[in-house]
Amino acid sequence: MAKCTAVIDIGSNSMRMAVFQKTSRFAFHVLHEVKSSVRISENAYKNGGYLQNEAMERTAKAIGEFLSIAKSFGARKILCVATSALRDAPNASLFLSRIQREHHLSIKVITGEKEAYLGGMACANLLPALPEAVTVDVGGGSSEFALLRNGKVEQVYSLNIGTVRIKELFFDNNDISGAIAYIDEALKQLPVFDTDTLIGIGGTYRALTRALMKKGEYPLKKLHAYTTDHTDFLRFIDQIQSAPSKKLRSLFIKPDRFDTIKPGSLILQRIIRYIGTTTLMCSGVGVREGVFLSDLLRNSGDTFPANYNPSVRYLLDTYAVHSDHALQCSHLSKRLFTLLHLPMGIDPSFQFELTIAAKLLSIGVGIRYYAYQRHSHYLAMSALDYGLSHPQIVLISHLLLFKKGELSSSLIPKNSYGSLLPDESTLNALSTILWLSHILLAARIDASELTVSMEGGELIISGANLYLAKEQLKNLILPKNLTLVLRG
Numbered sequence: 441m442a443k444c445t446a447v448i449d450i451g452s453n454s455m456r457m458a459v460f461q462k463t464s465r466f467a468f469h470v471l472h473e474v475k476s477s478v479r480i481s482e483n484a485y486k487n488g489g490y491l492q493n494e495a496m497e498r499t500a501k502a503i504g505e506f507l508s509i510a511k512s513f514g515a516r517k518i519l520c521v522a523t524s525a526l527r528d529a530p531n532a533s534l535f536l537s538r539i540q541r542e543h544h545l546s547i548k549v550i551t552g553e554k555e556a557y558l559g560g561m562a563c564a565n566l567l568p569a570l571p572e573a574v575t576v577d578v579g580g581g582s583s584e585f586a587l588l589r590n591g592k593v594e595q596v597y598s599l600n601i602g603t604v605r606i607k608e609l610f611f612d613n614n615d616i617s618g619a620i621a622y623i624d625e626a627l628k629q630l631p632v633f634d635t636d637t638l639i640g641i642g643g644t645y646r647a648l649t650r651a652l653m654k655k656g657e658y659p660l661k662k663l664h665a666y667t668t669d670h671t672d673f674l675r676f677i678d679q680i681q682s683a684p685s686k687k688l689r690s691l692f693i694k695p696d697r698f699d700t701i702k703p704g705s706l707i708l709q710r711i712i713r714y715i716g717t718t719t720l721m722c723s724g725v726g727v728r729e730g731v732f733l734s735d736l737l738r739n740s741g742d743t744f745p746a747n748y749n750p751s752v753r754y755l756l757d758t759y760a761v762h763s764d765h766a767l768q769c770s771h772l773s774k775r776l777f778t779l780l781h782l783p784m785g786i787d788p789s790f791q792f793e794l795t796i797a798a799k800l801l802s803i804g805v806g807i808r809y810y811a812y813q814r815h816s817h818y819l820a821m822s823a824l825d826y827g828l829s830h831p832q833i834v835l836i837s838h839l840l841l842f843k844k845g846e847l848s849s850s851l852i853p854k855n856s857y858g859s860l861l862p863d864e865s866t867l868n869a870l871s872t873i874l875w876l877s878h879i880l881l882a883a884r885i886d887a888s889e890l891t892v893s894m895e896g897g898e899l900i901i902s903g904a905n906l907y908l909a910k911e912q913l914k915n916l917i918l919p920k921n922l923t924l925v926l927r928g
Contacts, residue, residue, distance in 0.1 A: 445517040447728045452525040452580025457506045458728045467753035478501040481525035485608040489528040518742035524581025552598020558730025560586025560593040566826040574633045577641035580604040597821035599626045618718035623710045638717035641726040644704030649690035650723040659857040664724030677705045751826045759806035771799035772877040772887040784869040797839040816840040832859040844915040880907035902927040
């Protein structure tokens with residue numbers, strides 16, 4: 441059985457657990473997630489930071505059930521961290537001792553700086569590569585910031601501005617101007633971040649993003665790596681701030697967020713305006729993933745190997761049956777792309793997506809051979825999460841669809857993700873290269889057995905095992921500007 445690790449994050453507002461399953465050295469996926477709105481900090485900020493008995497009781501019960509869930513998955517490691525509420529609480533030791541005594545669980549209370557680092561490190565490893573960005577994690581008791589440069593966390597900051605803290609100190613007294621003054625004063629502790637991209641972490645940011653995506657009928661149901669302009673985001677926050685509580689549902693806010701979404705969105709509004717970033721990206725990962733990765737990558741400098749994608753590797757580990765053919769298709773598609781991208785008018789950057797699609801070509805066979813292309817498409821669309829933008833995920837997944845005698849552009853589902861795909865000419869050309877590679881290797885031969893070249897505008901393929909390929913080429917529609925000659 442693959443190794444499982446459970447990570448519990450006790451926040452001021454919510455407690456969450458993720459169970460991660462490794463499929464090879466660095467590849468993993470989330471096997472289970474559970475959340476409980478224990479609100480361990482409830483009424484603490486009104487009482488000198490002291491944890492209240494009722495809140496501690498709720499949290500202790502939830503921890504017991506979390507541990508039962510982790511045990512059911514055979515988790516070999518259980519890592520538990522606590523953040524702002526327990527950092528601030530003068531009576532935190534009483535709660536920690538109780539959990540150790542009742543559940544034999546050691547809770548590590550981490551500093552705000554460590555919390556910022558873990559969230560930032562998770563984003564650096566699991567979001568599309570960015571030269572520079574600042575992560576913002578608005579939690580219940582505090583907000584954490586990390587400056588990322590070239591895949592590394594360079595600076596971290598923690599400020600005592602969080603949704604529950606601001607709610608109890610100001611919103612419960614209808615003192616909105618006081619909240620704004622408090623937040624703005626705290627933000628003065630931050631340096632000037634010379635970056636255009638803000639990455640949002642945490643429940644408040646994800647709640648707003650999910651609502652904004654529903655409101656705009658966004659075609660892909662993935663929060664992670666969703667990107668928007670700051671103008672749209674701030675305009676939506678204005679709507680949240682001015683809406684009566686009973687109207688929040690119509691703005692796609694879930695009921696469990698009704699009492700914290702306004703203080704949380706106000707914090708985000710002040711942060712975005714203060715930092716001045718114009719591009720906003722949502723992160724579906726945070727402290728829990730950071731804790732897991734700090735254990736997984738402890739001997740690798742907290743980074744994956746170069747050009748490594750854990751989602752792609754997870755799919756190959758789990759579903760790639762007899763995957764050598766797909767690997768050979770990847771090798772051949774690269775060679776064909778090098779020859780054809782200029783005459784076919786394809787941007788050279790699309791070789792990246794084409795190569796990944798070729799590697800994943802056969803994953804659907806692990807579900808069922810018949811119509812495996814459709815299964816490959818579904819698996820890629822569902823499980824490609826980390827290190828890729830939404831347009832990249834959609835393109836890779838769509839290239840895995842194939843139907844005899846039809847162009848790739850004709851296979852786009854109606855009212856679906858078509859707006860995230862490249863133009864039809866590029867899409868059809870990439871699909872041609874991918875499936876031509878598959879057909880040319882129909883005899884399950886090694887790609888090195890074929891010679892490919894361009895002669896006088898013709899693509900010449902030479903090799904000894906091309907009989908089956910000649911038969912199957914009738915299933916592929918070639919672009920009008922591509923003439924193919926097989927020699928063998």
